[in-house]
Amino acid sequence: MVTKNYPDPKLNEKLRDRYYRRDQSNPEFTKETEKLAGSMAHMCYQCGTCTGGCPSAPRSTYRIREFMRRGVLGLEEEALTDPDLWLCTTCYSCTDRCPRDLAPTDVIMAMRNLAFRRDIIPVNFLKTVTAIYASGHGVPNNDVNRAAREKLGLTRDPPTTHMYPEYIKGIRKILDHYNLKENADRIIKEREG
Numbered sequence: 001m002v003t004k005n006y007p008d009p010k011l012n013e014k015l016r017d018r019y020y021r022r023d024q025s026n027p028e029f030t031k032e033t034e035k036l037a038g039s040m041a042h043m044c045y046q047c048g049t050c051t052g053g054c055p056s057a058p059r060s061t062y063r064i065r066e067f068m069r070r071g072v073l074g075l076e077e078e079a080l081t082d083p084d085l086w087l088c089t090t091c092y093s094c095t096d097r098c099p100r101d102l103a104p105t106d107v108i109m110a111m112r113n114l115a116f117r118r119d120i121i122p123v124n125f126l127k128t129v130t131a132i133y134a135s136g137h138g139v140p141n142n143d144v145n146r147a148a149r150e151k152l153g154l155t156r157d158p159p160t161t162h163m164y165p166e167y168i169k170g171i172r173k174i175l176d177h178y179n180l181k182e183n184a185d186r187i188i189k190e191r192e193g
């Protein structure tokens with residue numbers, strides 16, 4: 001088993017603790033996760049097929065099966081404070097392969113949403129929000145890509161908000177509706193000054 005090793009020693013200790021304690025379980029967390037995910041995490045029988053096909057698993061300590069278990073057991077703190085929560089690439093391989101027809105990807109997305117409500121989110125995710133707000137893209141086009149596109153006979157910019165910047169205001173409206181930009185700016189300022 002790969003050992004998790006984060007800068008916070010208390011978090012390391014907590015994540016190494018493999019015992020289940022009923023008093024650390026929050027059944028509401030299970031219900032809320034399932035409601036947001038639209039997937040019944042409690043139907044998971046821990047076969048590990050999801051982890052077996054997960055591209056993040058061989059490269060990190062992230063184990064989707066572990067998060068499914070935390071979801072089932074209501075282990076809110078362990079799920080939401082583990083930085084591995086942010087290592088899912090949302091490729092949906094696990095969802096395609098789960099023999100119980102569950103959607104582990106959506107469970108992770110639900111947990112991320114719950115974590116964000118508590119301001120638990122890596123700064124690089126927040127910077128993606130600010131990039132989308134500014135350009136409509138999480139990864140905006142740049143001159144290197146533009147030159148490569150030209151070589152391939154493509155337009156320098158793709159037919160997205162790069163080509164039609166008038167649609168950026170619609171994207172901003174959606175982000176503003178959920179206060180995403182405002183919260184992203186606030187948290188980045190708190191962490192980076």
Ligand code: SF4
Nearest residue numbers: 044046047048050098
């Ligand atoms: S593949 Fe499905 S049933 Fe198996 S551990 Fe993953 S989520 Fe649970």
Ligand code: SF4
Nearest residue numbers: 054088089091092094
């Ligand atoms: S969606 Fe996430 S958890 Fe599922 S296989 Fe892809 S990276 Fe792994």
